[in-house]
Amino acid sequence: MQKGLVVVLALVLLFNYQVMSQGRDSLDIKIGQMLLIGFPGTQVDTAVLEEVRNGKVGSIIIFEKNIPPTNSFVALKKITWTYQQAAPIPLFVTIDQEGGKVNRLKSKYGFPNSITAAAMAKATSLDSVRFYGESTASTLAGLGININFAPVVDLSSNPTNPIIAKHGRAFSANEDSVILMATEFIKQHRKYGVLTSLKHFPGHGSSKDDTHLGIADVTNTWEERELKPYQALIDSGYVDAVMTSHIVNKRLEPDGHPGTLSDDVITGILRNxxxxxxxxFTDDMQMHAITKHYGLEEAIKLAILAGVDIMTFSNNISGSDQRTVDKVHGIIRSMVQNGTISESRIDESFRRIMKLKAQLGAKDVTASLKESLAKTQSELAAAQNSVKENRDKREETGKKKKKKSKKNKS
Structure with missing residues (x-):
């Protein structure tokens, strides 16, 4: 715990030094840490690389469209490595690698075979969860991917659910079984230093609709026991992060906002x-459950005020407009400046993000922080010496002029 705190402090110190030495705006960098974006194609995108380098983006996400078709492991590793090297603060490099249908690293690219959560759960022991959890985690770690948006802890309570049950994404309809298997899946990831994020809070298992396509209302189908996996895993210390869902549940949110945009759901239930x-993390802010019912500014405002820390803009969903980093940055900054969102609220998220980033491969992060801090301190010292030398030269020149003036007068 103390080691983690030291790394957090080092990250914050590094952040402060970089703001000072490079003339960056601290609010812009804090806002950047709240943004997770996708990138086009199977190579490093120059525009995204520049946004990462300038601290305008704190996280990126990998989709199948980003997997190079040949020499896939090495080529993808080069991509994640390049983005990570450019980042002034370590990046979250994320992926949805649940297994089965939600599987970006397919065997056709040379990656290990994966199976669904439902298939893992059919085994008579936990060995299947352990095996596939470790296989996934070791692959991600080797690729430089440090957060897996898994496991799904939704309950498979509606067998006709088009987004969860249909694709075998839930371990079980029984909450205790979900807790048991999710814990083992998370343990395997922690062995390899890969963080995980539970999803989809506060429960997507009973839905009848797909939030990618529009509103999914679970007001009449959701059950209180859907919170039990979250409570148990939080209490046992196995939760690195949580991803929200866009489901509507008027029993939890009287105004009918999706969970992602609800203060009652995120702050009231999850936090308090x-x-x-x-x-x-939010699920993708470009899903139609959000974009068809809320404008970009309103969605961003509600999400941040609800207690969200990192918003996902994948630019990966057909029919959704492109959401540029500069546009989102400008919206958030404007809201802070006009008082709609307080800067202290931005600081809350920044501290949480820094604390989680401190857990990324502790030894490697600490070493890179020391190197970055030493370099930045050296640059600052050099700049200070240069200022002092120039000041001394001006003073010396001034003294000579005074002596010459006195001599001429005499």
Whole structure:
């Protein structure tokens, strides 16, 4: 715990030095840490690389469209490595690698075979979860991917659910079985230093609709027991992060906002009731459950005020307009400047994000921080010496002029 705190402090110190030495705006960098974006194609995108380098983006996400078709492992590793090297603060490099249908690293690219959560759960022991969890985690670690948006802890309570049950994404309809298997899946990831994020809070298992396509209302189908996996895993210390869902549940949110945009759901239930103080990611803000019912500014405002820390803009969903980093940055900055969102609220998310980033391969992060801090301190010292030398030269020149003036007068 103390080691983690040291790394957090080092990250914050590094952040402060970089702001000072490079003339960056601290609010812009804090806002950047709240943004997770996708990138086009199977190679490093120059525009995204520049946004990463300038601290305008704190996280990126990998989709199948980003997997180079040949020499896939090495080529993808080069991509993640290049982005990570450019980042002034370590990046979250994320992926949805659940297994089965939600599987970006397919065997046709040379990656290990994966199976669904439902298939893992059919085994008579936990060995299947352990095996596929470790296989996934070791692959991600080798690729430089440090957060897996898994496991799904939704309950498979509606067998006709088009987004969860249909694709075998849930371990079970029984909450205790979900807790048991999710814990083992997370343990395997932690062995390799890969963080995980539970999803989809506060429960997507009973839905009848797909939030990629529009509103999914679970007001009449959701059950209180859908919170049990979150509570148990939070209490046992196995939750690195949580991803919200865009489902509507008027029993939890009287105004009918999707969970992602609900203060009652995120702050009221997840933070105050379940006592989760870590990072909250949104599901994709470009899903039609959001974009068809909320404008970009309103969605961003509600999400941040609800207690979200990192918003996902994948630019990966057909029919959604492109959401540029500069546009989102400008919206958030404007809201801070006009008082709609307080800077202290931005600081809350920044601290949570820094704390989680401190867990990324502790030894490697600490070493890179020391190197970055030493370099930045050296640059600052050099700049200070240069200022002092120039000042001394001006003073010396001034003294000579005074002596010459006195001599001429005499």
């Amino acid at each position: 009731r379940l006592h989760f103080n870590g990072v909250v």
